[in-house]
Structures are given as C-alpha cells and as structure tokens.
Amino acid sequence: MPELPEVETIRRQLFKNIVGKKIAEVRILEKKQFIGEFDDIIGAQIVNVWRRAKLLGFGCDNKKTILIHLKLTGQLVFVADYKNAVVIKMPRPLPFGSDQLPGRTTRIIIRFADGSWLFFNDLRKFGWVKVIKSQNLKVKNLGYGPEPLGREFTVEYLKRIFSKTRRTIKIVLMDQKKIAGIGNIYANEVLFEAKIDPRRTADSLDNSEIKRLCQAIVDILKEAIRLKGTSAADDAYVQPNNAAPGNYQRRLQVYQREGKECFHCGGEIVRIKQGGRSTFFCPHCQI
DNA sequence: TGATATGTTATCTT
DNA sequence: CAAGATAACATATC
Numbered sequence: 001m002p003e004l005p006e007v008e009t010i011r012r013q014l015f016k017n018i019v020g021k022k023i024a025e026v027r028i029l030e031k032k033q034f035i036g037e038f039d040d041i042i043g044a045q046i047v048n049v050w051r052r053a054k055l056l057g058f059g060c061d062n063k064k065t066i067l068i069h070l071k072l073t074g075q076l077v078f079v080a081d082y083k084n085a086v087v088i089k090m091p092r093p094l095p096f097g098s099d100q101l102p103g104r105t106t107r108i109i110i111r112f113a114d115g116s117w118l119f120f121n122d123l124r125k126f127g128w129v130k131v132i133k134s135q136n137l138k139v140k141n142l143g144y145g146p147e148p149l150g151r152e153f154t155v156e157y158l159k160r161i162f163s164k165t166r167r168t169i170k171i172v173l174m175d176q177k178k179i180a181g182i183g184n185i186y187a188n189e190v191l192f193e194a195k196i197d198p199r200r201t202a203d204s205l206d207n208s209e210i211k212r213l214c215q216a217i218v219d220i221l222k223e224a225i226r227l228k229g230t231s232a233a234d235d236a237y238v239q240p241n242n243a244a245p246g247n248y249q250r251r252l253q254v255y256q257r258e259g260k261e262c263f264h265c266g267g268e269i270v271r272i273k274q275g276g277r278s279t280f281f282c283p284h285c286q287i
Numbered sequence: 288t289g290a291t292a293t294g295t296t297a298t299c300t301t
Numbered sequence: 302c303a304a305g306a307t308a309a310c311a312t313a314t315c
Contacts, residue, residue, distance in 0.1 A: 001293060072293045124311045167305065184293065234292070277293070
C-alpha cells in the first residue's frame with residue numbers, strides 16, 4: 001500500500017518528470033474521484049511536487065494546488081511518449097491486470113502540453129484528485145502529526161504522546177494525527193525491529209523502548225525510501241516512471257509472513273487483528 | 288459463499 | 302466532552 005516511503009518515491013520521480021510542464025487536458029473517467037474545477041488547472045504549469053504524510057500536492061503557477069490521495073489501491077504512472085494512441089503496453093504488467101493505459105482501473109488522465117501523460121489508476125475508487133486554492137493549505141495545516149524524518153520527530157515527542165494514551169502502540173503508530181505516514185506495513189516492521197509486542201499499550205513503553213522504536217522508525221523508513229518502497233502481495237503500488245515494483249518487500253520481516261519462520265529466532269510469525277486490521281509479529285522476539 | 292485486504296472519515300460507544 | 306472503537310467506502314481474490 002502507498003505509505004510514506006512509497007508516496008515519497010512517487011513524489012521524487014514525479015518531481016523530475018512533471019515540474020515545468022503545462023497541463024493541456026484533464027480527462028475524468030470517474031467523476032466522484034475528481035473534486036473541484038478541472039478548468040482551474042488547464043493551462044497551468046506545475047512548479048512543485050510535495051508530500052505530507054501520504055498526501056501528494058502539485059503546486060501550480062496560478063495559485064492552485066492539485067492534491068492527490070492514493071488511499072489503498074491508487075497508482076500514478078507517468079508516460080513520456082504516448083502519441084495519442086488509445087492504449088499502450090507497459091514494460092511489465094501492472095497489478096490487477098492494468099497492463100494497458102488507459103486500463104480498466106484508470107480514473108483520471110492528465111495530458112501535458114509536451115505530449116507526456118499522467119495516469120491515475122485506482123481499482124477500488126477510494127483515492128481522489130482535488131483542485132484547491134493554494135492559500136487554503138496554509139490555513140488548515142492538514143491535521144497531520146510530525147513527519148518521522150523531520151526535525152520535530154524526537155524521542156521526547158514520542159514520550160509525550162505515548163504517555164497520554166492507553167491505545168495499543170500499533171494503533172498509535174498508524175494514527176496520522178500523531179505520526180504522519182506510517183501504515184500497516186511499516187507499523188508491523190518497526191515494532192519487530194524495536195522488539196516490541198504490538199499489543200502493548202503506548203503508555204506502558206519505557207524510555208529505552210521508546211528510544212529503540214524511534215530509531216527503528218527512522219531507519220526503516222529511510223531504507224524503504226532508498227529501495228523505492230514496498231510492493232507487497234496484491235499491492236497496487238508501482239513506481240510512476242517505469243511502472244516497476246519497489247524493492248523493500250524483500251526486506252519484510254513480519255508483514256504478510258503469517259506461519260513462516262522468524263528470521264531471528266526461527267519461531268512462528270503469527271497474525272492477530274487490531275482495529276479490524278492484520279497485525280503480524282513474532283511472539284518470541286517481541287516482548 | 289463469505290472472509291479478507293487496507294486509509295481515512297463519519298459516527299457510535301464508553 | 303473526549304477518547305477510543307467501529308462501520309462505511311469499492312472491488313477483487315481465495
């Protein structure tokens with residue numbers, strides 16, 4: 001699923017590919033996934049591509065911003081040289097049989113003035129593209145907690161928020177209002193790295209455990225970005241510039257490894273439910 | 288056929 | 302009233 005490392009990979013590749021380009025046309029194939037006036041961005045030039053938590057923003061030169069949330073199955077694929085043909089073949093098949101663009105799951109298409117294209121695919125239609133006035137961004141601050149790779153993210157900050165809640169640590173890690181960008185994959189992975197049982201309440205962690213967890217979050221997110229994200233089983237995530245999967249799935253220690261051997265102790269990885277979502281962990285290693 | 292997958296938000300419960 | 306828990310969203314796969 002697109003979490004912080006996947007969305008950051010998308011941001012970096014799109015930044016290289018679309019900054020400076022002028023939007024020539026917007027094709028909306030699924031009305032409810034486009035919010036705002038598409039007319040507002042026709043002729044606009046992209047001047048920036050930024051990320052906050054799992055949200056992407058394209059700053060435009062006309063004081064409008066295009067916000068994109070991929071939710072569970074959203075994909076962005078950039079195509080540099082697609083000459084008005086109806087379909088093209090991608091170098092490798094995209095998940096869910098969308099190996100053509102536009103495909104069965106294509107919802108919104110942006111054509112740039114230089115003839116390049118950006119395809120927004122989304123099997124389950126939870127994601128969206130929204131056009132807003134850029135000034136409205138500053139007012140709201142988007143309601144997210146600190147970026148884990150930013151300056152405000154410290155052991156002291158974690159101590160403060162953890163001490164105030166009796167929710168389980170796994171649930172708190174995924175709370176975007178507390179920490180921005182961690183989803184189910186990386187919540188599971190960082191808890192394994194820090195050797196903490198996901199069922200523990202956040203306020204039960206001692207100082208050395210919080211320190212380990214803080215370090216694990218930073219280390220794992222950095223490594224996942226370096227490897228261009230995780231394309232897990234049944235995951236729609238691909239890199240936008242070549243539609244290739246990420247590489248961090250090879251590093252996964254617990255996520256989607258139910259019944260398999262723990263790489264550390266050889267014990268069995270188990271799966272439980274927390275907040276209606278799967279949690280994977282090693283009961284022997286994670287205390 | 289019914290359980291399962293997940294990010295976010297609205298709504299319900301404690 | 303706030304914190305926390307859960308349903309809803311859409312759709313495919315096993």
